Amino acid sequence: MATVTVIGAGVGGLATAARLAAAGHRVTVFEQAAVAGGKLGRHERVTGAGTFRFDTGPSLFTLPQVATELFAHTGGPAPELDLVALDPLVRHRFPDGTTLDSCAGAGFADRIGDAFGAPAAQDWRRLWRRAARVWDTSWRHVLTAPVDSPLRLAGLAWRLGDLAAIAPGRTLRGLGRRHLRDPRLRMLLDRYATYTGADPRRAPAALLAIPYAELEFGGWYLRGGLGTLADALLARCAALGVTVHLGTPVESVLVEGSRAAGVVLAGGTAVRSDLVVANADALHVYRDLLPSPRRAAALAQRSLGGFVLLLGVRGTTPQLAHHTVFFPDDYDAEFDAIFGDPARPPADPTVFVTSAADPAARPDGHEAWFVLVNAPPQGAFDWRAPGVADGYADRVLAVLAARGVDVRDRLLFRDVLTPADLETATRCPGGAIYGTASHGLTGLLRPPNRGAVRDLFLVGGSVHPGGGLPLVMLSAKIVADRIGAA
Known part of the structure; x- marks a missing residue:
């Protein structure tokens, strides 16, 4: 050995x-x-009201069978992991004020129909048939197998059905425009490009496997974080x-x-x-x-980073789910800012809020908010410049207020983490969450x-x-x- x-x-x-x-x-x-x-990562803040605990990295646990296999292979189950199924997985708040709660399985299309009408649900079901093919191909040929060169993916050319599913040369944005007529569903689909740190206008269509994994098989929170x-x-x-x-x-x-x-x-x-x-x-x-x-x-092309607010909030906020995403009026402007030259923080960003109903995460009568905004990595933009982080924190809270959730008078504290902080903590260049941005056909080749x-x-x-x-x-x-x- x-x-x-x-x-x-x-x-x-x-x-x-x-x-x-x-x-x-x-x-x-x-x-x-x-x-x-x-x-x-984890962050703990002790206050007079009690202790607040935050996850500062992933906030959703998917495909738990992968972890189950890992622990089984290395000696047996892991009783420490206490899975809590989430429904909704994510609450989506769109610029027009409509709300859509995602869930696992076929019921999500029914929720789309209730919120946006039967044609939107029909479009989603059609896209989902395509997504199942993408997932099956990705799982067999990419996610569970070594891919050391383009020749590995080129082998899919001999399997025409698999190649058609992967759709080389097509973007995730293009796939959404082809299959989805409702602009809100297109916006929802675009957001999954950010799960790989990418711009949906440049992310490969094969990333459709990401929403499929979440929305077909479900997502969980681990009690205790x-x-x-x-x-x-x-x-x-x-x-x-x-x-x-x-x-x-x-x-x-x-x-x-x-x-x-x-x-x-x-x-x-x-x-x-x-x-x-x-x-x-x-x-x-x-x-x-x-x-x-x-x-x-x-x-060298870094993925997007994350600007994070960790908030201790007095009281409760009933309009929030475990995960709530607040979309902007102009989603493209966000990616133009992050991946632009020069890069800059979006003025009107998408805001993602995680607030776990877990007594281990916050004192009674309070909420622990993890607020995430997509942001350019350190280097593309200087997050260490004096006043920049605090000024942008003010901006994010103002954006939330404009979208109907104003907690500025309920804050017990706010802690700020920027891409520069992630770079320092993990030696990840630029604090780019996903390393290299998944853009173009090479986006499939990590x-x-x-x-x-x-x-x-x-x-x-x-x-x-x-x-x-x-x-x-x-x-x-x-x-x-x-x-x-x-």
């Missing part, structure tokens, strides 16, 4: 470590932060004998000849191993840990899991098969399987 060094104790790193340890490998994890979890997944993974790693060093940054990948031979820690200590797994943004790997200018240049040198592997949301908790855990399975087959 091999000795393995894992860089990063995010979900991808911990999941890979658990799988490899269960297979008999000796695994050591180095994490630069003081806590495990990576982008599955989604950060409990990181706790469960860390506990599983400990039970399997994985050594995890927190607060221990890795400065570079140690290379001997043409293979990865370990890592060099901050301060210069070399730690040798047979294999290295990097659970870090691919640009950070190829720009900083293993400088590869050509690979780094190909990753950086491969096999690294630039032998015995180096990459795992996590910035590499194949993509971002989001289930895909990151699938990434870990792909890496562990490749190592096991070597």
Whole structure:
């Protein structure tokens, strides 16, 4: 069995470590932060009223069977995970004041019919038949299999039905315009491009698999917060004998000849191993840990980032669901701002609010709001400039007030997190949530899991098969399987 060094104790790193340890490998994890979890972050604020707890990363748990398989494969179920099914999955508030609550399964089309009329529901059902084909093709050929080059996807050309489903050259926006007549449904579909940090006008149509995974199979909240997944993974790693060093940054990948031979820690200590797994943004790997200018240049187009308000709110807000999204009048203006040159924060952004009805998240008589706005990454825009973050926080609260939810006189506190803060916390360049933006046909080709040198592997949301908790855990399975087959 091999000795393995894992860089990063995010979900991808911990999941890979658990799988490899269960297979008999000796695994050591180095994490630069003081806590495990990576982008599955948590924030706690203690006040006179009590303690507020926030998830600062993913807010929806989908495809739980992926986690179930991971824990079963590494020693048994994870009783720490307490799943709470969400209905609605998301409450959508449109510019004209209409509301649409999404849910899993065929019932969503019925809700569309009730809210927008029978023709809109008919359009959605037609799109959904297409989405099922996209999902089936994506699951079989992309999400659960290694994709190291365009040749892998080119193989779909021999399966004409699969190729037609993926629709190379078509965008998610184009797919919506072709199938959906109601502009509100088009807006709803466009939002799923942001799940990969992309502009829907440039995102590949195959990203239709993302809403299908959520709206066909459902979504859950983990009681106690989604950060409990990181706790469960860390506990599983400990039970399997994985050594995890927190607060221990890795400065570079140690290379001997043409293979990865370990890592060099901050301060210069070399730690040798047979294999290295990097659970870090691919640009950070190829720009900083293993400088590869050509690979780094190909990753320069950063995905969008997130501007976050963490709010302690007095009282209750009945018009909110667990997740509520407030759309702007001009959705395109948001993407023009974020991906423009120069980039800038949207003046009238989409605002996404998460407010969990979980006593563990907030004191009685209060709400804990996680407010997310799509934003340009650090570097494209300077979030560290004096007054910028606080000024934009004021703007976001004013936008919410204009859309009918004014909580400015009910705030107990507000904490602000910008893309610059995510960059600092996770070493993710620019604080770009999803690494490289998924634009064009290459949007389906995330950086491969096999690294630039032998015995180096990459795992996590910035590499194949993509971002989001289930895909990151699938990434870990792909890496562990490749190592096991070597």
